[in-house]
Amino acid sequence: MNSGGKLKEVIIEILKRTEKGLTRTQLVKLCFLIDRLAVERLGRPITGLCYSMYYYGPYSPDIIDAAREMEEEERLVKYTGISLTTGEPYYIYRLADNEKQMQSISGLEKNEIIVIDEVVKEHGSLSLKKLLDFVYDLPEVKEARLGEKINWSEISS
Template sequence: MPEKAKLNDMIEYLVSNFSGNALTRTKLVKLLYLADRESYIDRDRQISNIKYIKYHYGPYSEDIVDTLQEMDGDEIRELSGRSKNGTYYRYEANSDYEGSSLTREERAMLKRVLREYENTQTKQLVETVYDLDDLDSVDKYTPLLQDTTVNAGRRAINV
């Protein structure tokens, strides 16, 4: 399924090229969302085909979690730990990135998102994502990346 290949390659690209502190699940989901959001603004379509909804900490997709679990042990490693806030998950590359389903333009978008946000603290990244499209005013479980929720005038990355 080509849609699944895109998401796999997006995840593998971000995990393999991430050079910040720790790539947690929350941060990874937000980076994927920002790449899809910027692609939606630029090309009127996402890189992936996944559906995002507004959830506890902003944009979320169960498809991402399912894909991460499927990739664990192959392309990536999922590591878990405990903090005062509960269980957290972080990701490391398990192999060199190959990403054959991503176009040059899509890889460049992912690279720009990484460059802009890989050293941003997760809490600040969540706040940034909320501010882009005023997600405070959006009801929980509302589908995101649709004409009604994207403020195309507010870019996540410098183009």
């Protein structure tokens, strides 16, 4: 399965484990943490994505592109809200009802599912602030400059 397919599978697995859905930022950060733990445990990221340091931490536009494709495929639903503090829009992703009913035919390996389970269990219910604080405190994130790729080599030991 190509990394684009694995990315969509990772997104589905994350959303299956989060009842209330996730903001776009939470989804991106959980994908990053999953890939980070996979590098540590498996020697490679599950999604195959390259993350760059962006204004709000590690980011890959491929995650948002995959979410858009999954909306078009009616596999997930995006809800839009307006922040009471900033007045800016925010987005919440949830699995579409038809996706919830589907039998899981995942192209992910058992050890990849274990990584996803662990990350979502530990970080999936954190408030956005606590999740961001955790991610921003990681050494490779602290060391990266705006626009730089996150260096996985420091992690895989």
